[in-house]
Amino acid sequence: MILYDYILSPSCYKVRLLASLLEVPLEVRPVDFHPGREHKSAALLALNPAGSIPILVDGDLILTESAAMLAYIAGQHGPGxxxxxxxxxxxxxxxxxxxxxxxxxxxxxxxxxxxxxxxxxxxxxxxxxxxxxxxxxxxxxxxxxxxxxxxxxxxxxxxxxxxxxxxxxxxxxxxxxxxxxxxxxxxxxxxALPGFIEMPGIHRLHELAPDPFEEASL
Amino acid sequence: MMPNTMRDAWYPVGLLSGLSDDGKDSQLLGEPISVFGAKNGRPSVESAGRTLPVVERFGHLWTSLGSPNKDLFTIPEADHPERKLVDVGVVRVKCSPLRAVENFLDVAHFPFVHTDILGAESHPEVSDYKVEIRDDVDEVWATKVEFFQPQAAKSAGGGITTEYMYRVPAPTCAVLYKTCPPRPGEWDVITLFVQPLTEDLCDVWPWMALFDDESSMTDLIHFQQLIFLQDRSILENQLPKRLPLDPAMETPTRADLTSVAYRRWLKRHNYTFGAQLVAE
Structure with a gap:
């Protein structure tokens, strides 16, 4: 599965996040959204006439809506x-x-x-x-x-x-x-979900300070 | 009232590759400016009917509201023809322009803000390094800064101890020289050019000159945007909003020596747009 991705795009991050939570490998193809506007280039418009990212390609299947990508990945790897x-x-x-x-x-x-x-x-x-x-x-x-x-x-x-x-x-x-x-x-x-990944502006949960009572009982 | 010294400094106002011939309205030190591409054959900047001085360098257009008494600084290392010159693109940040520079000079935050990339929570120590204000060139320099980094650069394969040098050649510009994984003996050049819009709002134009034959230009842009956007959410939450120049405000530690020198240098020159002079 190839994800046309931009590191600062929350919609791309949705796909990366679900793939990580379900341990699904993704082949990431970075797109120069800013400042290059590569998503409006002829090559990417041919793949997605809407000129948006993410784009998910799996064999002959091309998806251009992040909700559809989530449904596809979950349907294959995480029906729950x-x-x-x-x-x-x-x-x-x-x-x-x-x-x-x-x-x-x-x-x-x-x-x-x-x-x-x-x-x-x-x-x-x-x-x-x-x-x-x-x-x-x-x-x-x-x-x-x-x-x-x-x-x-x-x-x-x-x-x-x-x-x-x-x-x-x-x-x-x-x-x-x-x-x-x-x-x-x-x-x-x-x-807090296992497999959670961050993106810039969305931080991981850092470990909380040690529980003083748990410490005392050691 | 803004001291004139800061009006005489140079500031980045656009990517040379991204200028609009029709002009783009912006701000500099609280004053409106318009930035034009090839309107008169060359890029130009206007403010309130005045044509401002311009310099084209490091992939960006630079200007000044006053009368600069010296040329825009140079980075001789960046001229090497085999370096990749990376226009990272603008990011607006709701913070003091001086805060943006100060954060760039700090290594102690790496393990906590750039976790598992520029630092690891298991390696938070900042060892001793050397800081000076070089009077001959009138710049702040920090040298012999060493830090353990899990992924120091796009070109770094794994964790390495990276050496850094920091340089502040202009009030809102900082240049970082760091260990270049594929070319020992050379330095990668990573800069933070800040356009001060108001005292608590700035446009940041990161730029890099790297030796990296492996990574694509897009990879390099994304790596630097990833790092800087991790900083952005922290910068927008710093208090007080303006950079305190009154020593009574904060208690620095040894790891903050670069910041202390930067603040002292700002105060010496009256570079106070975005600074807080008296503790509130």
């Missing part, structure tokens, strides 16, 4: 990361995958304006991003009240991976996460 046969779970997973596009557009757009000199209406992007974060916070709070940690059912799923990166990088677009406790707990749970 896909909603099962429960219609509510299936629907909620689709709901969050679609919701992740709002995060990409709003928080991702604000990030590109604030960080890499892209053009865009920053206040409007930030406002849409905050509206999406408020919705996510409310949903995760409700999940916590009913004993859940992740977005769908009882386990992490591709819905979490689809939403996590642009939320975690909201501060890059000058949108603070300080006021969303449920989102912060959810992000911590994702960062």
């Amino acid at each position: 990361w896909l909603a099962g046969s429960n219609p509510v779970d299936i629907a909620q997973q689709q709901q969050w995958l679609a919701f992740s596009h709002r995060l990409t557009h709003a928080l991702g757009g604000a990030r590109l304006v604030e960080m890499l000199h892209f053009y865009g209406d920053l206040p409007a992007l930030q406002a849409s991003g905050i509206a999406a974060l408020r919705e996510l916070e409310a949903a995760l709070f409700a999940r916590r009240l009913s004993g859940g940690t992740f977005l769908v059912a009882d386990a992490p799923s591709i819905a979490d991976i689809a939403c996590f990166p642009y939320v975690a990088l909201a501060p890059d677009g000058s949108v603070s996460l300080d006021i969303y406790p449920s989102i912060r707990i959810w992000m911590r749970a994702i960062r």
Whole structure:
């Protein structure tokens, strides 16, 4: 499987993250997105007319939507990361995958304006991003009240991976996460998953200070 | 009020390969500027109807709001024809331009911010090194900086002890010379050129001149963007926002000697745009 990748792209990171969590080897082909704009080059437009990355190529299969890539990798290597046969779970997973596009557009757009000199209406992007974060916070709070940690059912799923990166990088677009406790707990749970990998701006969990009581009992 | 000394320094304002003939509006030291590509045959910069002096060097366009009393610094090592010259591209950071430079001069954060790349949490020690303000060239230099690095460069195969030299030739520019894995005896040149927009906002233009026959240009760009973007999220959370020049504000350790010299040099020259002079 070949991933056309940019190290600073949260959408590319979704694919790298799920592949790492499921221990799936990826052949990474770096794309000079910034400053080179290679994703708009003739060679890459031939592969993906939309001119976006990531692009995932596996034999004859070419995928250009990160949600589809997550579904493909999970379907092959981690069926537990896909909603099962429960219609509510299936629907909620689709709901969050679609919701992740709002995060990409709003928080991702604000990030590109604030960080890499892209053009865009920053206040409007930030406002849409905050509206999406408020919705996510409310949903995760409700999940916590009913004993859940992740977005769908009882386990992490591709819905979490689809939403996590642009939320975690909201501060890059000058949108603070300080006021969303449920989102912060959810992000911590994702960062604690075995096989988690970081990207710039999303840090790994560093070891906590030693437990003083455990130390004393030695 | 901004001291005039900083107006007379040179600043990067764009990649020569990325200039727009129609002009791009930007800022320098809080003043509006417009940066043009080949408008009059050569790149140019205007501010409030004035045409500013320009220099084309290191892949970037440089300008000054005042009257520079010396030429933009040079990096003779970077002229070697076999080096790969890497335009890393701009990254905007919501921090003091002086903070961005100071962070670049620091090695103690490597194990914690660039974990498993430029440092390892198991090897946090910064051994003694030498720092001086060289009066003849009016630059800050740190030499004999040694540090264990799991992946010092794109071209490094595994963990090595890397030697560094740091140089500050202009108030918002720093040059790093480091062990070059494929060419012992030569130095890789990695720079941080900072365009001060306001006192707490800057555009950072990293640039490199490397010996590396293996890595593609995109690989080299991505490696440096990875490193710098790890710094960015830390820089945007540093407090106080402006770099404190009052010694009462912070207690440095031996590992901070380069930073101490940089701050002393800034204060000596009244390079205070982005600095905090009195503890609040």
